[in-house]
Amino acid sequence: MIDKAQLSEKLSEQITLTEKKIVGFEEMSAPVTPDDAIGRISRMDAINNKAVQEAALSKAREKLTKLKVMQANLDDPKLGLCKRCGRPIPTGRLLLMPESAFCVRCSR
Template identity: 40%
Template sequence: MNESDARTALSQRLAELNRLDALSAEDRAPVTLQQDSVGRLSRMDAMQQQAMAQAEERRREAERARIRAAFARLDEGEWGWCVRCGEKITEGRLRNDPSVAACLSCASGEN
């Protein structure tokens, strides 16, 4: 994967994350207390749904941070090189996730 392909893939993933945020905005909204129309179990289900949507939003934000860091490495000419040991990250690993910052050895704790 070359740098141009990486930029394209990263941009597409950011767009997908934004789309998913828009779709789940209602699920993350505060759960209102309406005892007259919603029973206690229904409200508990709604609160659980909200908590899961908020957790997913946090995961998407963490992925956005990794993508922003990958763009920074691309801009600095450091993309594709392990941030820990400085070795080249394998093509397959970058193709699978162009936002990875470490080689497999460092990511697995071997280095």
């Protein structure tokens, strides 16, 4: 059985965390202006970092959406159960990979 109370609590935690992360990424991926008093190499670095941060940002946004969907579906009796074998998926795995619909065994 899935401990829904625990899952709900952990979900809220993860949502708060992910939201904070998104704010952080948004601040870091502010546009790189040519006026910045940095050399060409560090500007390249800044641009590379920006790409990395933008990727991380979109990933975090995606995760947030999935977490919220899961939170909205907490009452669904099938939530947290493997779509293939019907066994409960551990809460830790659910939170780490909210997009995962299968247990560890079935996802291999």
